Amino acid sequence: MNAVDTSRIDPGGLPRLSPEQLKAPWKKRDRIGLVICWIVGVFFCVVAAAIVLFIFVQGVKHLRPELLWTRPEGGFADGSGGGGLFDPLAGTLLCAVMATAIAAPIGVALAVWLSEFGRPFGLARATEAGVEMIAGAPSIVLALFGVVIFTNPRWDSCRARPMTGLCSADRSSRPLRCCR
Amino acid sequence: MEYVLKDERTRRLSQDQRAELLLGALALGAAILVYAMLLFIIVKAWPSYSHNKLDWFIGGGHVDQQLQAMFDAGSQATATPYTFHAWQLIWSSILIIGTSVVLSFFISLFAAVFIVEFAPAPMRRVLTPVIRLLASVPSVVYGLIAVLTIVPFLANHLITDGQKESVAFIVNLNGFGLITAIVVLTVMISPIMIAVFADGLRTVPALWKEGSLALGVNRWRTTWKITVRGARPAIVAGTVLASARALGEAIMLAMVSGSVAFAPNPADGLVFFFEPSRPLGPTIITNVENLSFPAIKATLFAIGGVLLVSTMILSLIGYLVKQPMKKYGIRA
Numbered sequence: 420m421n422a423v424d425t426s427r428i429d430p431g432g433l434p435r436l437s438p439e440q441l442k443a444p445w446k447k448r449d450r451i452g453l454v455i456c457w458i459v460g461v462f463f464c465v466v467a468a469a470i471v472l473f474i475f476v477q478g479v480k481h482l483r484p485e486l487l488w489t490r491p492e493g494g495f496a497d498g499s500g501g502g503g504l505f506d507p508l509a510g511t512l513l514c515a516v517m518a519t520a521i522a523a524p525i526g527v528a529l530a531v532w533l534s535e536f537g538r539p540f541g542l543a544r545a546t547e548a549g550v551e552m553i554a555g556a557p558s559i560v561l562a563l564f565g566v567v568i569f570t571n572p573r574w575d576s577c578r579a580r581p582m583t584g585l586c587s588a589d590r591s592s593r594p595l596r597c598c599r
Numbered sequence: 600m601e602y603v604l605k606d607e608r609t610r611r612l613s614q615d616q617r618a619e620l621l622l623g624a625l626a627l628g629a630a631i632l633v634y635a636m637l638l639f640i641i642v643k644a645w646p647s648y649s650h651n652k653l654d655w656f657i658g659g660g661h662v663d664q665q666l667q668a669m670f671d672a673g674s675q676a677t678a679t680p681y682t683f684h685a686w687q688l689i690w691s692s693i694l695i696i697g698t699s700v701v702l703s704f705f706i707s708l709f710a711a712v713f714i715v716e717f718a719p720a721p722m723r724r725v726l727t728p729v730i731r732l733l734a735s736v737p738s739v740v741y742g743l744i745a746v747l748t749i750v751p752f753l754a755n756h757l758i759t760d761g762q763k764e765s766v767a768f769i770v771n772l773n774g775f776g777l778i779t780a781i782v783v784l785t786v787m788i789s790p791i792m793i794a795v796f797a798d799g800l801r802t803v804p805a806l807w808k809e810g811s812l813a814l815g816v817n818r819w820r821t822t823w824k825i826t827v828r829g830a831r832p833a834i835v836a837g838t839v840l841a842s843a844r845a846l847g848e849a850i851m852l853a854m855v856s857g858s859v860a861f862a863p864n865p866a867d868g869l870v871f872f873f874e875p876s877r878p879l880g881p882t883i884i885t886n887v888e889n890l891s892f893p894a895i896k897a898t899l900f901a902i903g904g905v906l907l908v909s910t911m912i913l914s915l916i917g918y919l920v921k922q923p924m925k926k927y928g929i930r931a
């Protein structure tokens with residue numbers, strides 16, 4: 420491609436090429452592609468920074484430490500009440516911790532069985548397909564399923580009374596409010 | 600003595616066998632539960648499907664009016680209120696989810712190539728955790744940010760009064776609309792795609808790339824012809840995963856899509872992009888309060904069944920596409 424600089428031939432006999440000489444030619448299309456790559460890469464940095472900054476700037480000015488342990492007054496929905504985040508926080512934590520506590524042992528056990536035993540072949544494939552299906556299922560479908568199962572009037576007699584400590588009076592139908 | 604040992608062995612299972620039985624029973628239970636769920640959803644949805652037949656998927660009437668009729672019918676399950684023609688919702692889903700998946704596919708491909716091949720080291724160190732952060736942001740946060748920023752911007756600066764008046768007799772153009780939903784959904788699912796794509800690009804053997812570079816092909820061409828092609832299973836897997844996520848997205852789309860059962864019409868020109876609509880998922884959310892009415896319950900389960908079957912078809916497509924590539928020893 421270019422003339423090799425003879426002064427830079429080393430004793431080993433191989434011509435040492437400069438990085439410039441080593442580069443294969445880039446066509447205009449290739450350069451445009453690289454530019455798009457850069458734009459997209461920078462774009463995601465900007466988006467992430469914007470989201471974090473926006474949440475902090477909008478959120479932190481309202482955030483006071485006592486919000487974490489005071490209870491909400493009135494409703495979030497109508498904007499009438501102000502106050503704490505304790506109930507949603509407790510709800511989020513309880514939901515997440517309890518769900519993980521139930522799911523983790525089952526998940527580990529199923530994974531162990533699938534990879535180590537998996538003996539009746541049909542059952543193993545059926546389980547795998549089922550797991551795949553639930554993993555891909557829209558969460559809204561699972562939610563719908565849960566609502567119908569757990570609000571069935573059949574359970575009314577054995578449903579526990581609201582826990583007076585955690586539950587405030589304004590939410591009669593839902594036991595706990597989650598942040599999400 | 601030996602006799603006793605043998606007897607012991609036949610009577611009691613070894614630890615391994617006990618573990619297998621226990622775990623196998625658990626797997627059987629899980630499988631039964633999963634398939635019972637599937638059956639439950641289909642059984643609950645059946646009245647809606649059997650009443651409407653294939654008309655369920657085509658247009659006819661106004662979805663919100665049909666839902667209102669179901670609400671008015673209350674708990675008396677006569678045949679009439681089951682009428683439901685979901686085309687407005689399906690069209691909205693196709694527009695919003697299809698466009699976002701296509702958009703974010705190209706964005707993610709370039710971004711993943713950038714992260715794996717071309718980004719300078721400091722930028723790569725920033726981008727990798729940033730993508731992971733974006734992928735784990737809850738969708739409501741995206742929805743909230745969009746409602747607070749994109750929606751007022753569109754309503755105040757981009758949508759003209761003339762445009763608002765031109766469709767005022769049908770829908771309100773208030774910033775909640777197609778373009779908002781597409782933008783937010785694209786930003787939401789791209790990080791998932793990028794993460795999977797980048798993992799796939801990283802697993803392409805360095806020898807393949809070096810072979811190409813040694814033939815004098817430049818880095819861009821090598822990346823495009825060797826690395827990206829070698830990572831095809833991962834690209835398919837990432838696309839399927841992100842599409843499933845987009846299909847199941849409900850809360851965020853309910854917040855930003857305008858939540859009006861309306862089929863945006865491309866013939867409207869520029870206004871088309873600002874028109875509100877409501878995909879399938881958010882329709883479940885907005886009506887879940889009335890789940891005690893039999894017609895609404897069947898309809899919502901029917902929507903859920905369509906979503907579930909769509910995601911199953913998606914993962915089946917992903918599985919099938921990956922099969923022929925297995926013989927080359929490529930894995931996702």
